[in-house]
Amino acid sequence: MLLRLEVNDAIYHCGDPVLYWHLVITGAARKCAFSWDGRRQIVDFLLPGDLFGFGAHEVHCFSTEVIAPKTSIVRYPRGALEQLAESDREVSKCIRELAFEAIVRLQTRTLILGRTSALARVSAFLLEWADRGREGGGAAISLPMSRYDIADYLAMAVETVSRALTALRLRQVITFRNTRHLTICDRRTLEFLRESGDEEAEAV
């Protein structure tokens, strides 16, 4: 079943029963949680090819919402896919490996979130998207999400995200075509900042 959705449309809400597994065809989405006081935390961004909304529980732990215009999503009935996973070795193996990859990604994300400073987190985010989004093959990145989304993904204030991006721009590590399109000029430095978070220690 194919869905065509617009920005801020919800694909499912936290607490909904898990009836389908979803796959992004075009566009982008965010998987997020809300706390009682209205704060939001983004757990993952979904891009074309990403499978989501599957898991051990009977109900969704998170909400998933569209962030890019004219996003299309495919729904697979959950039961059928689970049955297929149990009968077909190939499908089963595929799902298992997909789950393992998700685990590695989440562990890496845990490291990023946990350890580092604001500049390091934003650097890590840009590098992550340079890898995921590679559309031109070059260092050009397009960010489908707002600064608020990035802030909630990296667990920092919007202002801090903006400042970090400005800092990177001033140091000529990145350049902007416009607010949502940028290019990495100095990947080496970006990788360095991701690890250290310290802008001073230039001496390699």
Place this chain on the structure above:
Amino acid sequence: MLLRLEVNDAIYHCGDPVLYWHLVITGAARKCAFSWDGRRQIVDFLLPGDLFGFGAHEVHCFSTEVIAPKTSIVRYPRGALEQLAESDREVSKCIRELAFEAIVRLQTRTLILGRTSALARVSAFLLEWADRGREGGGAAISLPMSRYDIADYLAMAVETVSRALTALRLRQVITFRNTRHLTICDRRTLEFLRESGDEEAEAV
């Protein structure tokens, strides 16, 4: 193959080839990463019954070290277990569900690490261990790891962990039998602090 290990023994190192999958029988261990400047980040604590060291990659992304005296670990040859996963539906399903659970745990952890304040993180940690470690059935918790381990798990300074625990003790949310054994007196407040992180807003 059964291993008996002592505190600080390494079960495997980051970069080692993945030859086995491991299962904790008794004791405890920590899965951690190190950055070039020597800082450490703990990704997960392993307790009896936890399977670890499996994944998509050919080499381990993390190191795993023992934290409790006389810890015993079982090793399963990786190839055999993977073959079993492909031939036996039950095993396959079991592993898949185990992976899904790991994903949910990691996502939850992401939320904890990401959003909240020091007090909230320590509260979340205590509640997590109250659930995992339930040995007496009561609210008694024994922490096999040092404050340094907790700090690296929650991505904060040791001193901050200590201060948070002291704050909780002074507010009579927890009491200590000794440094590594404590009891939760006021679970309600602990759950509240985990969500809000704000010690002021007592008005429910």
Place this chain on the structure above:
DNA sequence: CGTGGCATTGATGTAATTCAAAAGACGTGG
């Protein structure tokens, strides 16, 4: 009875949040 690792506490510095506001994007309708 000393020694060394772990734990707590205090004083100080700093980086990120918060509060506040201006400038830029974007769409709508006159």
Place this chain on the structure above:
DNA sequence: CCACGTCTTTTGAATTACATCAATGCCACG
């Protein structure tokens, strides 16, 4: 096309929470 309102992004000033530095207390172990 321009004026208008709204939302996003950026920048500045002030505050705050955490990290860092430094010192002391606490146990276990030899």
